[in-house]
Amino acid sequence: MKAGQTQTLLKVEVQGPQEALEEGLPLLVESWGGAWILTEDPLEAVFFLKDPEEVARFGEEASRLGFSLRRVDQCQVEDWSQKFRESFRPLRVGRSLWIVPPWARGKTGPGEIEIVIDPGQAFGTGQHPSTALILEALEEHFQEGLWPTVLDVGTGSGILALAAAKLGARRVVGLDVDPVAVEEARRNAALNGLELTFSTEPLKKHLGKYHLVLANISAWDLKILAQELAEHLLPGGRLLLSGFLAQEIPEMLETYLPLRFKLLKVREREEWGFLALIWGKG
Ligand SMILES: C[S@@+](CC[C@H](N)C(=O)[O-])C[C@H]1O[C@@H](n2cnc3c(N)ncnc32)[C@H](O)[C@@H]1O
Incomplete structure (x- = not known):
């Protein structure tokens, strides 16, 4: 797709039983994206979805999970990534982190950390408040101590994973359901001279426990993944969460506090x- 063009996608509306919210729908999202x-x-x-062939394959899986296809419409999606590229300028987040596009790299001063992000289709350029909130908390954590291992769930462009590695984490893994995001995260890691592990492996299949787990994903995903996120933390490890609305904070606390988490900070x-949140205390 060239700059300024639009892309035609198929907008597919499905209906299913309410129980599918926690069972079938996450499986569909895992296979077909958000x-x-x-x-x-x-x-x-x-x-x-991209084309009628995808719709047919999607329809088979959806009906196996109890969904019916209600309607399929064509829709035009603007090539926002090109527009966004044009408007992407270096951005300071927190005290020392600079998020910069590849064409503006190499200008950070002493004590500053440059994270190069080539803006593409994946979410995560630091401009969104949810990304900035986690980046700032990450920086604070590394100012207080060392967090050797970090898991970033819903890595998008890889921005949080890259920041963790540049702040001093020794092993960083980023997971995303979207293969395009994983590809972009790998490309961004290479631009930063870092070799991190990025994968589309679902969280429940991923083995390993971490000192820090980051997740900037929706309230809906965070509720479904709560137990699995907890299972990926070492005792005393920290979970940094965003991607939900400020008005959903009480709901998030109701989900996480009964799972042996202790509240460390709330921000809006x-x-x-x-x-x-701190894991294993409570
Ligand atoms: C809001 S973006 C966050 C990107 C980046 N981490 C940031 O903070 O800017 C959420 C990302 O999570 C991914 N995602 C959504 N649900 C997920 C899940 N259940 N497991 C892994 N990734 C998921 C999406 O594909 C998307 O790339």
């Missing part, structure tokens, strides 16, 4: 929420 939930009962959701920026 969904917009229109209503929860009955469950109605929208997926965006614009309409977005952030939580830092």
Whole structure:
């Protein structure tokens, strides 16, 4: 797709039973990328697919999981990534982190950390408050001590994983359900001269426990993944969460505090929420 052009996608609306919210829908999202939930009962959701062949394969999997296809419409999606590239300027986050595009690299001063991100289709350029909230908390954590191992769930462009590695983590792993994001995260790691592990492996299949786990994903995903996120932390490890709305903070606390987490920090920026939690105390 060239600059300024639009892309045609197929917008597929599905309906299923309310129980599918926690069972079938996560499986569909895992195979076909993010969904917009229109209503929860009955469950109605929208997926965006490339072509009729994908819609046919999607339809088979969806019907096995109890969904029916309600309608398929063509829609035009703007090539926002090109527009975004043009507007991407170096951005300082926290005290020392600079998020810079490849064409503006090499200008940071002493004590500053440069994270090179080539803006593409994956989410994560530091401009979104949810990303900035986790980046700032990461920086604070590394100012206080060393966090040798870090897991970034929903890595997108890899921005949080790259920041963790540059701040001093020795082993960093980034997971994302979206293969395009994983590809971009690997490319961004190479641009930063870092070799990190990025994978589409689902969290529940990923083995390993970490000192720090980061997740900037929706409230809906964070509720479903709560137990699995806890299982990937070492005792005393920290979980840094964002991607939910500030008004959803009470819901997040109701989900996480009964799982042996202790609350460390709550923050809000614009309409977005952030939580830092300690695992294994409570
Ligand atoms: C809001 S973006 C965050 C990107 C980046 N970590 C940041 O902070 O800017 C969320 C990312 O999570 C991915 N994602 C959503 N649900 C997921 C899940 N259950 N497991 C892994 N990745 C997921 C999406 O594909 C998307 O790339």
